[in-house]
Amino acid sequence: MLTILILFITGLVTMFTSFFPHKSLPKYLGITGILTALLALHLRLGLGLDFPAFFTMFPLTRIMSVIVLILLLVIFVLQRSYEKEYDWSAVYSLMLFSTCGVILLLGQANLLTLFLGIEIMSIPLYVLAASKRNQATSLEAGLKYFILGSFASAFLLFGIALVYGTTGSFIMNDIVTAQNISGGQLPAYFHIGYIFIIASILFKMALAPFHFWSPDVYDGSPTVVTTFMTTVVKIGSSITMYYLLVGYFRNQFEIYFKFLMPIICVSFILGAILGLVQNNVKRMLAYSSISHIAFVLTGIVLSIALQDMSLFVFYLLTYTTSSLIVFSVIDHIENGNTVFLDHLNGLSKHSPILAVTLAIGVLSMAGIPFTGGFIAKYRVLTGIYQINGWMFALALLSSAVAIGYYLRLLNRIFFYEKTQENVAIKNILLAITMTILTVTIVILGILPELILQGIYKYFLA
Amino acid sequence: MHLILLLPLLVALTAFFLPKKLVREFSLAFSGAFFLFSIYVLTQYNPMNHYNFTYFHEAFLVGTGGSLHIGLDSLGVLMFVLTNFVVLYANIMAWNKSYSSSFYGCTFLMQFALVGVFASLNAILFYFFWELALLPIYYIVYKWGNGKDLSKTFIRFFVYTFVGSLFILAAFILFAVETKSGSFEITEMAKTSLTGNTQILYTIFLVIGFGVKIPIFPLHSWQANTYRKAPAEGTILLSGIMLKMGLFGLLRWLIPFQEEVLPLMQKLILVLAIVGTLYGAILALRRNDLKLIAAFSSLSHVGLIVAGIFTFKFLGFQGSGIQMLVHGINIVGIFYIIDIIERSTGTRYLTELGGISSKAPIFSTLAFIIILGSIAVPLTNGFPGEFLLLMSVFFYNPILGALAGVTVILGATYMLRMFQRAFMGEVSESVSDFKPVSKTDLIALGFIALLVIVLGIYPQAVLDLTANSSQYMTNLLELKNN
Numbered sequence: 055m056l057t058i059l060i061l062f063i064t065g066l067v068t069m070f071t072s073f074f075p076h077k078s079l080p081k082y083l084g085i086t087g088i089l090t091a092l093l094a095l096h097l098r099l100g101l102g103l104d105f106p107a108f109f110t111m112f113p114l115t116r117i118m119s120v121i122v123l124i125l126l127l128v129i130f131v132l133q134r135s136y137e138k139e140y141d142w143s144a145v146y147s148l149m150l151f152s153t154c155g156v157i158l159l160l161g162q163a164n165l166l167t168l169f170l171g172i173e174i175m176s177i178p179l180y181v182l183a184a185s186k187r188n189q190a191t192s193l194e195a196g197l198k199y200f201i202l203g204s205f206a207s208a209f210l211l212f213g214i215a216l217v218y219g220t221t222g223s224f225i226m227n228d229i230v231t232a233q234n235i236s237g238g239q240l241p242a243y244f245h246i247g248y249i250f251i252i253a254s255i256l257f258k259m260a261l262a263p264f265h266f267w268s269p270d271v272y273d274g275s276p277t278v279v280t281t282f283m284t285t286v287v288k289i290g291s292s293i294t295m296y297y298l299l300v301g302y303f304r305n306q307f308e309i310y311f312k313f314l315m316p317i318i319c320v321s322f323i324l325g326a327i328l329g330l331v332q333n334n335v336k337r338m339l340a341y342s343s344i345s346h347i348a349f350v351l352t353g354i355v356l357s358i359a360l361q362d363m364s365l366f367v368f369y370l371l372t373y374t375t376s377s378l379i380v381f382s383v384i385d386h387i388e389n390g391n392t393v394f395l396d397h398l399n400g401l402s403k404h405s406p407i408l409a410v411t412l413a414i415g416v417l418s419m420a421g422i423p424f425t426g427g428f429i430a431k432y433r434v435l436t437g438i439y440q441i442n443g444w445m446f447a448l449a450l451l452s453s454a455v456a457i458g459y460y461l462r463l464l465n466r467i468f469f470y471e472k473t474q475e476n477v478a479i480k481n482i483l484l485a486i487t488m489t490i491l492t493v494t495i496v497i498l499g500i501l502p503e504l505i506l507q508g509i510y511k512y513f514l515a
Numbered sequence: 516m517h518l519i520l521l522l523p524l525l526v527a528l529t530a531f532f533l534p535k536k537l538v539r540e541f542s543l544a545f546s547g548a549f550f551l552f553s554i555y556v557l558t559q560y561n562p563m564n565h566y567n568f569t570y571f572h573e574a575f576l577v578g579t580g581g582s583l584h585i586g587l588d589s590l591g592v593l594m595f596v597l598t599n600f601v602v603l604y605a606n607i608m609a610w611n612k613s614y615s616s617s618f619y620g621c622t623f624l625m626q627f628a629l630v631g632v633f634a635s636l637n638a639i640l641f642y643f644f645w646e647l648a649l650l651p652i653y654y655i656v657y658k659w660g661n662g663k664d665l666s667k668t669f670i671r672f673f674v675y676t677f678v679g680s681l682f683i684l685a686a687f688i689l690f691a692v693e694t695k696s697g698s699f700e701i702t703e704m705a706k707t708s709l710t711g712n713t714q715i716l717y718t719i720f721l722v723i724g725f726g727v728k729i730p731i732f733p734l735h736s737w738q739a740n741t742y743r744k745a746p747a748e749g750t751i752l753l754s755g756i757m758l759k760m761g762l763f764g765l766l767r768w769l770i771p772f773q774e775e776v777l778p779l780m781q782k783l784i785l786v787l788a789i790v791g792t793l794y795g796a797i798l799a800l801r802r803n804d805l806k807l808i809a810a811f812s813s814l815s816h817v818g819l820i821v822a823g824i825f826t827f828k829f830l831g832f833q834g835s836g837i838q839m840l841v842h843g844i845n846i847v848g849i850f851y852i853i854d855i856i857e858r859s860t861g862t863r864y865l866t867e868l869g870g871i872s873s874k875a876p877i878f879s880t881l882a883f884i885i886i887l888g889s890i891a892v893p894l895t896n897g898f899p900g901e902f903l904l905l906m907s908v909f910f911y912n913p914i915l916g917a918l919a920g921v922t923v924i925l926g927a928t929y930m931l932r933m934f935q936r937a938f939m940g941e942v943s944e945s946v947s948d949f950k951p952v953s954k955t956d957l958i959a960l961g962f963i964a965l966l967v968i969v970l971g972i973y974p975q976a977v978l979d980l981t982a983n984s985s986q987y988m989t990n991l992l993e994l995k996n997n
Contacts, residue, residue, distance in 0.1 A: 422650065423643040432639070436688050450685055454678045461673055465666060469657050 055109055056099050057119060058154045060091040065150035072143040080143040081130060084150060088127045095119055107225050108164050115161040117367070117509055118293055122160070125285045125374060126153055131487050132382040133278050145185055148178035149282055156290035162297055165214045165224040165251075172210060172258065175290050176203050179283065183275040191392070195274025202257070202267045210254035216247025217302075226301045233305045248303055249313065255298060258291040259347050260340075262321040272340035277388060280336060281381035284343055285374040292347070292370055296354050296363075307358060314355060319445060321348035322452035329459045335384060335393045338459055339377070342419060345452050346373045349434050352449070356437035364506060365433050372418060372426035372498050379415030379491050383408050386484075398463065400472030409467050411488045418495050420460040421453055426498025519556070519595065519630050520585065523549065527623030533616050542619040543610065546603040549626070553599040560592050560980075584700065585634040589984045590836055593977070594633040594756075594763055597843045601755040602626045604847050605748040607959050608854055614659065618748075621651035625752060632760050638687045638699040638768065645760065646680055649673070652757065655749045662744035668737075669744075675737040679727030683764070686720035689713065690772070701767075708774040708995075718780055721769045728761035729817050731784075732791030739798075742810035747854035750806065754813050755847045759839050762817070765824055766835070770988050775995055776827055784825045785911070789919050792818035796925035800932070805853045805863040808933055809846065812889065815922055816842050822919060823904035826911040827992050832985035834903030837977045841888070841896045841970060848885035848963040855960075856937065859950040865933065870942030874949040879938050881960045886934050888967035890927045896970035899978070 064087025071080045095116065104111075126149065133142075155174030162168045180203060184196020218224060220243050221232035233240060253264065260268035272280050299310060325345025332338035350373065353366025384393055386408060387401070402409035418425035421432075431453065439446040498505060526545045530538055587595055605622050628651070631644030657669045691699065694707035709717055727734045742750050795814030802808045820838050823831035855878065856871065857863045872879035884895070891897035901923065909916025970977065 417650075423646040428643075428646075432684070432688075435684070436692065439688050439692050446685070446688075450681050454674070454681050457677050458670070458674060461670055465657070465670070468654065469666075 055104060056094050056101055057091045057123075058157050060087060060094060061150050061154050061157070064088075064090075065147040065154070068143055068150065069147040070143075072141055077142070080146045081133065084130050084146045085127060087150065088123050088130065092120065092123050092127075095123070106163065108167055109158065109161045110163040111161055114293070114296075114363070114367075115157075118160045118289060119157050121371060121374075122153065122156055122286050122289055125289075125378060126150075126282075128378060128382075128487060128491065129278065129281055129285070132385070132484060145182065145276075145278070148182050148185075149279075149286075152176075152178040152182070152282070153286055156286055159290045159294050162294070163226050165217065165226075165229075165302070168294060168297075169207075169210060169214060171290070172254075172294070173207060175287060176207070176258070179203075179279075179287065182279040182282070183271055185279065186274075186276050189274075191270075191274040192276065193274075195271045198267055199271045206254040206257040206264075209250045209257075213247040213250030213252075213254065216243045217251065220244040220247065226297070229302050230304060233303075245306075245309065248306065252295075252298060252310065252313070255291055255295050256317065259288070259295060259351070260344060261317055261347055261351060262324045262344060263317075265321070265324070265344050268344065269337045269340040272343075273334060273336045273392065277336070277381060277385040277393075281378060281385065284339075284377040284381060288343070288347065288350075289370055289374060292350050292354070292366070295351065296357070296366070299354055300358055304358070311355060314351065315442070315445065318348045318352055318355075319448055321345060321351075322448050326452040326455035329456060332459070333395050335395060335398065335463070338463075339380065339384075342456060342459070343377065345456060346377075346419070349373075349431065349449070352438055352445075353434050356434065356441065359441055360437055362437075365437055368426075368502065368506065369430040369434055372430040372495070375491065375495055375498070376415045376418035376425070376427055379411055379488070379495065380419065382488070382491075383412040383415070395462065395466050396473055398466040399470035401467045403472055407485055407488060411492050413464055413467060414492050414495055416460050416463055418499070420457050424496060424499045426495050426502065429499055429502045519634065520627060522552075523623050523627040523630060527620050527627055530616055530623055531620035533619075535613075535616055538616045538619050539610065542622070543606050545623075546599070546606040546626075550596075550599040550603045553596045556587075557592055557596050560587070560589070584636040585631070585640070586636050587634050589980045590763065590766060590839075591633045593836065593840050593980065594759055595630060597759065597840055598626060598629045598633065598756050601751055601843060601847055604755075604851065604959065605752055607955065608748050608751070608851060610955060611858075611953075618655060618659065621655050622748070622752070624651040625655075629756055629760065633763060636701045638690070638701070638704065640699075641764075641768065642680070642684055642687060645683065645764075646677075648757065648760065649676055649680070652749060652752055655752070656741065656745035659746040659749065660744045661746070665744060668740045672737045672741045675727050675734070679724045679734075681724075682720045682727075683724035686717050686724065689717055689720065701771075705771055709772065710774055714774050715777065715780065717772070718769065718777065721765070722784060725761040725764040725769070726821075728764075729758050729821060730761075730791075730814065731821055732787045732794060732818065735791065735795075735814055738814060739807055739810045742813075743804060743806045747850055747857075751847045751850045754810070754850065755843045758813070758817055759843060762820055762824070762835065762839055765821070766832070766988070770824070770827070771991060773827075773992060773995065776992060781825055781827065785822050785908070785915060788818045788822035788825065789908070789915055790818075791815070792822065792919060792922045793925070794818075796922045796929065799929040800925065802929075803865050805856065805865065805933065805937070806850070808929060809849050809853060812849075812926065812929065813842070813846055815926065816846075816889075819901065819904050819908075819919060819922065822915075823907050826907045827989070828907045828910065829985050829989040830903050830910070831907035832988055833978055833981060834900050834907055836981035836985065837974060838900030838904060840977060841900050844963060844966050844970075845885060845889045845897060848960065848967070849889060851956075851960060851963070852882045852885065855952055855956055859952065860945045862945050865936045867945045868937040868943055869940045870938070870946055871949060872938040873942060874946060875952050877957060878952045878960070881957070881964045882938065883934060884964040884967055885960070886930050888971065890930050891923060894968070894971045896967050896974065898971060899974040 064084060068080045068083050071083060152175050155171045158167060158174060159171035162171060180196055180200040183199045184193050186192035217229065220241055221229045223229060257264040303310065321344050325341050325348060329338050329341035332341065350366050350369050353369045356365050357363040387393060387397055414425060418427035421427045435446060435449060438449055530542055533541055602622055609618065625648060628644045628648035632641060632648060635641035635644055653669065653673055657665060690704065690709065693709060693713045730738050742753060745753065792815050795811045795818060799808045799811035799815065802811065820835045823835045853863055860868065888895040888897045891901040905916060905920055908919050
């Protein structure tokens with residue numbers, strides 16, 4: 055709770071820094087705030103601000119909060135202010151507010167917290183998506199995201215109301231108890247409500263067939279916002295899904311498996327095939343994220359079937375790290391315009407650091423050994439095989455097709471002649487951060503147990 | 516990590532960052548040293564200690580639980596030597612071509628991955644290196660390749676091999692889940708066994724996965740164009756050692772886990788392999804591009820090795836062992852010859868060549884020796900392997916054996932046709948200003964020619980080395996079938 059408070063106050067203060075002429079002030083203020091929040095998490099400061107029925111510090115909450123904060127920190131550090139007249143203080147503060155929502159979601163113990171978290175996470179995002187005010191695509195993205203997101207929120211609220219109506223409580227444990235007492239004989243309203251809730255979260259995760267907003271929004275938003283959406287927000291919505299399936303509705307395994315399986319399969323297919331025909335890098339990555347999040351969702355389903363939560367946590371960790379790398383590099387390449395594949399031509403000659411970093415990020419997304427992506431994918435695949443052979447084949451096939459577009463990206467970087475001016479890294483801090491991220495991905499691929507056990511030891515001690 | 520893996524990795528990482536002036540000497544020195552080191556490992560290898568691997572020690576932790584081992588058995592040791600040999604030759608061939616540092620970095624990275632493939636005693640570790648080997652070679656062939664539609668050719672190559680790899684991954688996951696063995700260590704895996712449909716699936720998956728890389732007949736369509744458009748160094752890495760990964764994979768990861776020999780599968784694969792053998796040879800007969808002839812001859816030779824392996828006989832295993840080594844040596848020699856011709860005349864098309872022997876007699880003699888080796892004339896190194904393989908196929912089924920025997924004739928035809936058109940006859944226009952072949956090239960080729968003769972006269976050294984390993988596999992299969 056204290057973490058949220060610190061982030062919130064930092065966000066508020068950051069918002070007012072636009073009065074000062076100092077351009078980097080909001081950035082450093084934001085970084086200080088995040089570091090303070092991390093410190094508070096590390097020291098486990100509570101200050102008596104605990105409301106267990108509202109917000110609980112599960113071990114998962116603690117782990118994921120740290121990961122979310124580190125991701126946010128890296129986003130702040132890597133941020134390149136390419137438009138001088140742009141109001142960055144607002145962007146930073148809105149990202150901080152949105153992160154408050156994500157952390158609220160990570161510790162939810164209550165359907166109301168869920169709703170609050172989703173809204174606090176999403177509303178700043180609508181503004182962020184539209185924050186390039188002089189570009190029509192950005193405004194379109196914001197509007198589209200806002201309207202569809204509002205629908206999703208309405209569905210969520212409707213679903214919560216129905217679940218409350220049948221179980222008489224918002225609290226996670228009470229809902230589970232109500233399901234146990236009824237012995238599976240809950241009225242149909244409960245199931246309808248439950249499907250509405252899950253569908254609205256699927257919308258936030260951008261899984262097919264709820265994915266239509268994601269390529270437009272990814273493409274239209276400023277890249278820093280896209281980075282934020284693929285990393286922090288994806289963690290928030292995925293963990294929410296985990297709480298829904300494992301927390302609130304843990305007795306409905308058969309139903310939700312039947313319900314989610316087609317969604318996962320369609321996402322595998324669409325994510326792989328639609329990505330193949332894109333020339334716009336951000337749209338391509340939006341489609342790739344659909345199939346990756348389908349893997350995450352599979353991991354969540356498996357975490358119940360196999361009693362092993364590390365599957366999806368690890369997948370989420372590697373996916374967010376590699377997409378952080380990829381999007382940060384793209385942020386550095388673009389000049390405020392859309393990034394097409396052509397813009398990547400000959401990057402390796404111009405800026406080897408960016409090229410190698412991007413390549414390793416992309417290889418990790420593709421699931422090539424020695425990157426974290428392979429281990430993550432391999433573990434989920436092994437899990438899927440035990441559940442359903444056909445889904446396993448589909449997942450493998452989707453990875454195989456997806457390699458096609460990742461390869462197109464890599465070919466552009468390494469083998470094409472330069473066609474336009476690229477930006478080289480000048481800032482040493484950026485180079486160091488990029489290197490650390492790349493090394494992390496490789497270590498996740500070579501010594502995953504080192505990192506996993508480190509995490510467990512640190513948080514479960 | 517043991518030295519055999521650690522050193523190439525370190526050298527690779529160093530080579531990437533060295534300035535262009537130094538990297539050539541640095542790489543040649545280190546690849547030469549590695550080759551000598553591999554010979555040392557070979558001499559230290561105890562031939563009594565076969566299919567029981569010589570363990571080095573714990574290598575990695577790859578999130579699969581437990582520690583992963585690396586080690587070499589007798590076949591692995593042979594392939595390890597061959598890897599170092601091919602990488603050395605790639606460096607020698609690159610000497611005059613002013614490649615950038617990343618080329619040398621990639622060759623050593625390739626060596627790292629290949630040694631990893633041959634030394635892994637754990638399925639996941641094996642897969643790990645198998646995939647890793649794909650990246651540097653892809654970089655080399657694409658970056659320094661030439662010809663039209665590079666992007667199309669190499670994306671096809673990559674996608675083919677990557678999909679093949681996924682089949683391998685699928686097979687290993689299948690094995691682990693079906694046998695409920697948590698471990699991927701080969702010694703643990705050997706204790707369990709697959710049955711019925713699972714075994715059929717496992718076999719099919721692995722044959723497809725390895726078959727893409729070898730390539731086995733219907734999966735070969737990436738091969739010819741990739742070989743043709745790749746730079747010479749890339750081609751020798753691909754043909755000399757990468758296709759051995761597939762053959763090695765069959766011997767290491769498929770044969771010992773055959774619970775029972777499935778006669779139908781066996782016959783199907785044998786027929787496909789022999790069709791590939793004949794098909795490759797026939798295609799090679801009428802090609803004009805020297806590289807394509809070599810590529811198709813490779814397809815033909817490798818088909819015979821696969822056929823030999825799938826007879827599941829002692830002779831077949833023995834023949835495949837020696838032939839894997841010898842094919843590696845000879846194909847490197849042939850692509851080296853083609854590279855020299857191309858450098859000296861600017862063309863590699865038979866119609867534009869002729870009369871090289873009058874311009875460069877020593878080079879032509881050496882080339883002739885290597886070509887004889889590739890034809891498998893007795894007393895050259897190609898003979899013992901081919902003989903054992905043919906004999907093994909013949910014992911399995913005389914008709915198939917006879918068909919396979921036809922390739923020997925076809926092989927002599929296309930190879931001699933190549934020699935005749937390029938080296939004999941009138942001196943053609945492009946050959947008339949044939950640049951003299953450098954001493955380095957002659958020495959390097961001479962070493963291959965020496966190997967052709969030495970291994971032709973005394974193949975027993977190699978056969979002794981692999982004998983116990985082959986015997987082990989034969990006994991294993993007989994045991995399981997009875």
